[in-house]
Amino acid sequence: MSETKTKKSKEQIIEILTAVFLGITALATAWASWIGSLHGGNQSTNYTTSNNLSAEGNSMYNEASQSLMQDMILWNDITSVRIDYTFAQEKGDTDETDRLQWKLDKLLNDNCSDALYDAIKWADEQKEDVSPFDKEGFIDSYFAEAQNKISEADELLEQGKKDNANGDAFGLVTVIYSVVLFMLGIVGMFKNIPNRMFILIVAIAAFVFATIYMFTIQAFQWEVSSNTNILLLKEPWLNNVTALFGLYICYPSIIFLKFFLPLLRTIPSPKSSLE
Numbered sequence: 001m002s003e004t005k006t007k008k009s010k011e012q013i014i015e016i017l018t019a020v021f022l023g024i025t026a027l028a029t030a031w032a033s034w035i036g037s038l039h040g041g042n043q044s045t046n047y048t049t050s051n052n053l054s055a056e057g058n059s060m061y062n063e064a065s066q067s068l069m070q071d072m073i074l075w076n077d078i079t080s081v082r083i084d085y086t087f088a089q090e091k092g093d094t095d096e097t098d099r100l101q102w103k104l105d106k107l108l109n110d111n112c113s114d115a116l117y118d119a120i121k122w123a124d125e126q127k128e129d130v131s132p133f134d135k136e137g138f139i140d141s142y143f144a145e146a147q148n149k150i151s152e153a154d155e156l157l158e159q160g161k162k163d164n165a166n167g168d169a170f171g172l173v174t175v176i177y178s179v180v181l182f183m184l185g186i187v188g189m190f191k192n193i194p195n196r197m198f199i200l201i202v203a204i205a206a207f208v209f210a211t212i213y214m215f216t217i218q219a220f221q222w223e224v225s226s227n228t229n230i231l232l233l234k235e236p237w238l239n240n241v242t243a244l245f246g247l248y249i250c251y252p253s254i255i256f257l258k259f260f261l262p263l264l265r266t267i268p269s270p271k272s273s274l275e
Contacts, residue, residue, distance in 0.1 A: 014196050018187045021200075025184065025207055029177040032214060036170030039163045046160035050153045057149030064142040071116050075132060078107050078120070115141060169217045176210035 081104045088096035108117065119132030133139055183203035190196045 010193050011196075014187065014193070014200060017200060017204075018184050021204060021207065022181065022184045025177050025180045028207070028211065029174055029181065032170050032173045032177060032210075036167050036174060039167035039170065043160045043163035043167060046156045046163060050156035050160060053149050053153035053156065057146050057153055060146035060149055061143060064146050068139065068142045071113070072133065074107065074111055074116070075120070078104065081107065166217055170214070173210050173214045173217075176206055176213075180207045180210070 081100055085097060085100040085104060088100060108120070112120065115138070116132060119135045119138050122135050123130050123132040180203050183199055183206070187196050187199050187203070190199065
């Protein structure tokens with residue numbers, strides 16, 4: 001009678017633990033699947049935006065190259081007019097110098113961009129005969145906007161790769177949780193209590209492993225709050241989700257483990273009760 005009662009007590013505790021972890025694991029599986037799908041959506045968005053920005057950046061780069069070539073041609077024309085002006089001035093041909101001065105003013109005022117005009121002024125102030133394109137950073141300024149677009153596209157591409165990796169990681173967590181659900185589902189198939197306990201403990205260990213692994217995924221990037229010195233996730237919405245996960249999943253798991261496992265150890269085995 002005592003042996004039967006002890007066996008039923010252990011069976012009841014195992015059934016309660018199994019039912020509790022079935023519910024907890026089901027919630028955790030749904031949560032991990034949802035986060036994984038979010039990363040899948042972010043990956044697609046980042047890849048699409050990256051491609052669009054990259055195409056736009058390449059188009060801007062080609063336009064910048066054309067502008068650079070046009071300004072180089074314009075500078076050659078200005079240089080040629082200046083040479084002719086100097087030659088006409090040395091000959092004392094005032095009509096020619098007036099014509100060339102008008103042409104030079106027209107080229108400088110109507111055809112020059114502000115950046116090129118400033119670079120020409122810089123070149124004129126130099127003691128040596130230099131080109132405005134020798135000015136440090138002047139050529140790079142043509143491609144600055146295009147480079148910014150391409151850099152932004154590269155950043156989004158890298159973020160898309162991270163989202164892809166994170167989505168795969170959450171997919172792995174979902175697979176482990178599914179295995180846990182399977183093991184919890186077959187606990188009742190075993191008639192021997194030690195076998196049930198072994199399957200249950202392995203399932204709980206797999207659940208804990210999957211949960212710990214999930215919180216080491218790159219999606220959970222932590223930083224210390226400057227106001228409270230509390231460790232927080234960089235994504236604000238994840239703090240709320242993580243708090244709910246801890247409140248409704250992790251915390252009950254710890255409570256049940258803390259309460260029921262010591263209770264199992266206190267129940268005498270059939271052999272000891274007979275003695």
